[in-house]
Amino acid sequence: MKKLINHVDDVLAESLDGFAAAHADIVSMGEGRLFVQRRGLRKGKVALISGGGSGHEPLHAGFVGHGMLDAACPGHVFTSPTPDQMLAAAEAVETGAGVLFIVKNYSGDLMNFQMAADLLDREHATVIVNDDVAVENSTYTSGRRGVAGTLIVEKIVGAAAERGDNLAVLHTLGETVNKATASMGVALTSCTVPAAGGPTFQLGEDEMEMGVGIHGEPGRRRVKLTSADEIAVELTGAILKELAPKRGQEVILLVNGFGGTPSLELYLMVHAARKVLAAAGINVVRHLTGPYVTSLEMAGCSITVTAADSAMLALWDAPVHTAALRWGM
């Protein structure tokens, strides 16, 4: 295992400390590193809280700040955070308008966020993100997995929370954005969880995992490596089948790197995905390209499409100031 680390047990703590120091203008670290919270909480704004296993950075701590999350709870690598983390975060950042939890659909995460919600003595609701169209039930889920589309939910709902929308409105909006969003990914290599010390799965020199999950869990099938254009046809095709957008539909296109894929290839995939979308009469009006929802150093990418109306686009465009997404301020 080749990693820039000291001891396996200290990876998360040391990385979080580096993150908090580097972004001290935006975030502060919660007691005991249970959560990362936004500086400058706004009284009477619904508190948005997310979290999940580490190893997907910048998700979620990189999206804490003005216009997105109020707190993020980092679990160990590829492991759900514990209920006491969400509870501590909620108690730290709730300012009177309630808490909206944004949770990726994995059994462990759901159970732990549910437990925290049950213990929480404040108004709250939960949006479950399940944008991955690759497989129905999977290794760690009942139903579909939540993957890169989570950041689109966090951005759009975050902007609505910032302007003062109430908990019920945000809850509905989150579910609407989730339904309008679909993703699918492909892996060219495995990743290595530090505590495991070896690759999560094995792929032959000429193989790829089509429909891979963000923990390296199996997708639809293992196939021979093919061209970027053919990959884009399969990923984007599966997404369009799910969303069934009308011709002329405006969409946000997120081409997300899994951590080990260079920018050169991600933009090539943007080009490939745009060709598929153009052929279907879909109008890409916003782009986001880069390693945003990663699987440590896994090579590969996912494509996410959100069918957005003008209200959603305005919220997407609204100012945001986080470690990983920043515009308009």
Added chain:
Amino acid sequence: MKKLINHVDDVLAESLDGFAAAHADIVSMGEGRLFVQRRGLRKGKVALISGGGSGHEPLHAGFVGHGMLDAACPGHVFTSPTPDQMLAAAEAVETGAGVLFIVKNYSGDLMNFQMAADLLDREHATVIVNDDVAVENSTYTSGRRGVAGTLIVEKIVGAAAERGDNLAVLHTLGETVNKATASMGVALTSCTVPAAGGPTFQLGEDEMEMGVGIHGEPGRRRVKLTSADEIAVELTGAILKELAPKRGQEVILLVNGFGGTPSLELYLMVHAARKVLAAAGINVVRHLTGPYVTSLEMAGCSITVTAADSAMLALWDAPVHTAALRWGM
């Protein structure tokens, strides 16, 4: 070779087309893809032009836009752009105040930028960036290599150009920032140039290349993989030896990923580098962390430190709107 590509010959063109489409609000593509230029040129502003081999994205095209570059010339992967590219870019974006070329110190780049400058019928000057303290002469250079510090030069000089500083002032400022900036990197794996089809160099399972260049070229020595803390001591130590900052000096710290290193590890390196700097009494007042000057999918990172005075910090903080760096607007 596992890459998200179609044909090896089309990698650069397809990637550039994806980039230009994704960032059409910021950039447009020059005729024949010779250069990427900023939209909305400003009359009477000195034109900043950089460029170099591809494979280091987002450097340089990702830094074209308000507050940084006016044009970037992409060569083939790890190959200097040609003089006709710089010449075409200069003629497209020069608006009456002259051209400042920002060039990384590699023999091929220097020769080609010099040839373009000789042919250019406009006022011009050149800043050569050579921030890599790992080695003196190297595979592709006389003198030190230009690496991740280039983006710091481009950001600070770009901000000064935006406020209207003239060519002579910008030239001096660029040289000042270059002198105040030092970098060194380490590789844990090689990268694979698409046209070559195999790894640029071989590293054993337990080895790393200390002082590696951004094309995978040799550094100081090949050694056994060690801890993040020991790596930070060596990289940051070499940088401090070069810059010899006084205690209390304010610095910008850039921890740059080479393309295959997850965010989790980069922030852990931030934590490690901060400890070394704190022990030397150095005050880190600005951070930038991420894959900004890459070597395709190489695993590893570089550390860059710029000893910044308050004028340089103000220019660093000035608004920027490019594909890869954006704040204040």
